[in-house]
Amino acid sequence: MPDLLLELFSEEIPARMQLRAGEDLRKRVTDGLVEAGLTYASAGVFSTPRRLVLSVEGLLASSPNLREERKGPRVDAPEKAIDGFLRSTGLTREALETRDDKKGQVYFAVIDKPGRPAAEIIAEVVPTVIRSFPWPKSMRWGAGSLRWVRPLQSILCILSDEAGAEVVPFDLDGIQPGNTTRGHRFMAPEPFSVTGFEDYAKRLAAAHVMLEPDARRDKIWHDATTLAFAQGLEVVEDTGLLAEVAGLVEWPVVLMGDIDAAFLDLPPEVLQTSMREHQKFFSVSNPKSGRIEKYITVANRETPDNGALILAGNSKVLTARLSDARFFWDNDLRIAKDGVTPWIGALDSVTFHNKLGSVGARIARIEALSREIAPLVGADPDSAAQAARFAKADLASEMVYEFPELQGIMGRYYAKVAGADDAVAAAVQAHYAPLGPSDDVPTAPVSVAAALADKFDLLMGFWSIGEKPTGSGDPFALRRAALGVIRIVLENELTLSLYKCLTQADGHVLADEDGAARADVESTKADLMAFFLDRLKVYLRGDGVRHDAIDACYQLGGQDDLLSLTQRIRxxxxxxxxxxxxxxxxxxxxxxxxxxxxxxxxxxxxxxxxxxxxxxxxxxxxxxxxxxxxxxxxxxxxxxxxxxxxxxxxxxxxxxxxxxxxxxxxxxxxxxxxxxxxxxxxxxxxxxxxxxxxxxxxx
Missing domain, CATH: 1.10.730 (Isoleucyl-tRNA Synthetase; Domain 1)
Incomplete structure (x- = not known):
């Protein structure tokens, strides 16, 4: 039984597209083969920045012979009906069989479909898959009509068995398959031929190409942590960056460089974000001080100077990037030292939603609501209100404008500089939490008050103007906000009335821009309560709780204490x-x-x-x-x-x-x-x- 090896060799494929593209290639090609009658034993897919590779083992040498019988019209049926049946079968009337049926004699078509060689089927399936490939973005080049994510340079397509390997012939906009490929762009650019997947993988490795993404990831992480450990340092774990960098190189070479001393006092989050976003560098921290002191970069080649020239170039670019970050930080500190009032004032002119006012107005609502929620969660009302007032201020800072993912984190630093105590500063960052199902929830009372106020205002505000999640659409992350409230209440074992909190939130929500009365308040709150119950069901079902047990307790009525309701359900x-x-x-x-x-x-x-x-x-x-x-x-x-x-x-x-x-x-x-x-x-x-x-x- 022959094996198929297919390589699509192109210019660099964006790292974020490689994994999905590999799975699409496997599914579409194997589905096409099976549909044509070619079953197989196994299929594996691999990707590097310059190639998608599919290996299919144990293919049938040819599709099986098939005999199909189709029942047609009666012999005395109208001529048009008989002609239509003949066209659908591709037969003449003389080739039809006449058989007795309970309704009389009818025509039967017996169609023999001889099997076809595997190469012939592959030559049809592969071009069809390539032409219809579902890239998120694709491009045309030259005069042809073919579209691919980047210019497609060559195709390797061979069938191999004990007798040897043969090229599967077809033509794709002038590109004809062969049995050759190329290794690393710089270290082994010469073409070479292969006879099957095992030979292909071995020769690629010799040509400085690591075919498997997992192997590249493992090597990068191993070498990076080894380099850092040798100097008493630690690499800051970043699985997303690791996967991306593994998709940028075919032969990873890990290098560690220094950060200019002038930038070492920047917040570690600033250093890490700047290096990750702009340079794709890993941060290396000193476990004793917590400071980011070095960086890890991954080159795509070995060099005679062991990467010295690469590090020198990277350091120049990094210095320029960090100089920008230093400028933002210093400017922001000057404002924060005098209090964050200018930022809050600037947010008065930033629209949050055209029916819910500005970001500044939202800050005022959260501040008032935090003060009311604070006694319910054991927090000092003044501290909770101060935390809510600081919470969104960093949105107007230069650092967060450059790196939006640092919102809250920078706010914590700026709140400390402005004179806030540790509890208030921590709440500025924690009030966004939890952002995902695996994130920790805030536990400090001031942080809990600010986080609940933020989420209650968001939910009540959008419900009051009729902007609710529909189907899979949730542009304002309202499901996440509701789940955040549920997790904060349950994991902190808080006893509070959901209905009362929504009533307090509603009291601060603005009317729409026309000042017209909003929808009936009680029905709005009832609908939002039902939404919370639905989110609670989802949350508890994830823990194996029966849905009917949830309903049996909720239907008692007046069950707006999420903690008590959950304890009763369990x-x-x-x-x-x-x-x-x-x-x-x-x-x-x-x-x-x-x-x-x-x-x-x-x-x-x-x-x-x-x-x-x-x-x-x-x-x-x-x-x-x-x-x-x-x-x-x-x-x-x-x-x-x-x-x-x-x-x-x-x-x-x-x-x-x-x-x-x-x-x-x-x-x-x-x-x-x-x-x-x-x-x-x-x-x-x-x-x-x-x-x-x-x-x-x-x-």
């Missing part, structure tokens, strides 16, 4: 996982169903308190006693917020309810006894509903 889930919980659920559902059926039949509600004096059976009396015992225990546990204890008290009803249904006839012939027993079923429903709405639970 306790209910744990209870339902026990035998007592599962059996009690069955009993409560049975009681509810019987009661609903009888109330519908009789046209009345059996909601009066049942009386034990009408009990005639021992199991009935036992159930009365069990309810009398459990009810105050459940109430006391719920009042104390001890949902585990409430479930435990509820578990005590399992056996008496089972005994009641086993030994008591609900629809007794005595109407008084019957009514009393139906009211007893209502009491079961009522008592259980203090813990959760069991009707919302699946069986």
């Amino acid at each position: 306790a209910l889930q744990a209870f339902l996982g026990t035998d007592d919980g599962a059996n009690l659920l069955t009993g409560v559902k049975r009681a509810t169903n019987i009661l609903a059926a009888e109330e519908k039949k009789d046209g009345i509600e059996y909601s009066l308190d049942p009386d034990a004096k009408f009990a005639t059976e021992a199991a009935e009396t036992a159930l009365f006693a069990a309810l009398d015992t459990a009810e105050p225990q459940i109430d006391a546990a719920l009042k104390a917020g001890d949902f585990v204890a409430a479930m435990g008290a509820l578990a005590g009803l399992r056996a008496p309810i089972d005994g009641f249904f086993d030994g008591v006839k609900v629809n007794d012939d005595n109407p008084v006894v019957r009514r009393n027993r139906l009211c007893l079923l209502n009491r079961i429903r009522t008592v259980s509903a203090r813990v959760a709405v069991f009707g919302a639970l699946e069986g």
